[in-house]
């Protein structure tokens with residue numbers, strides 16, 4: 001199933017949760033963002049989350065963003081190793097400039113970049129004493145290396161994602177955020193179950209593929 005379809009479903013779930021729980025703008029942003037991100041995350045194991053076709057302009061933009069990310073990462077590492085300085089804002093900027101990596105085609109570099117974002121998040125989580133951030137980071141760091149529609153497309157991954165989201169909900173104090181994120185993640189697995197290749201919900205316990213019987 002296409003990333004844009006998953007994203008649309010995720011946004012709808014987030015909007016519904018926002019409508020149900022609160023009409024405050026910041027809360028709505030949390031609901032919609034968490035459901036939207038959660039609806040895309042299972043396909044971190046796939047070739048590309050949104051589209052593998054990048055136009056010339058975005059290619060140039062992509063290259064400069066990655067260059068910026070590498071330079072910032074080097075600077076962060078240098079400041080830390082040389083002066084034991086931790087510049088959080090530089091670190092966050094480096095992480096964000098790595099995000100275009102998410103839309104790049106399958107390949108070692110793409111996986112490595114996504115993992116780098118995850119490892120960065122993990123370290124940030126430890127520094128801030130937010131274990132759920134570290135957990136999300138670890139999830140993102142590992143996912144790209146897994147087989148497509150493997151472990152990320154299981155009830156276990158859904159459960160882990162939900163538990164991590166509980167940490168986020170408690171930290172942010174936004175009621176129902178974990179369920180919203182969980183619903184976003186679950187919507188991805190359900191939507192994939194409707195496709196011809198189906199989903200191995202209980203892998204590796206059983207390799208049984210759940211899909212619509214009439215396919």
Ligand SMILES: [Zn+2]
Pocket residue numbers: 001042043149153188192
């Ligand atoms: Zn999928």
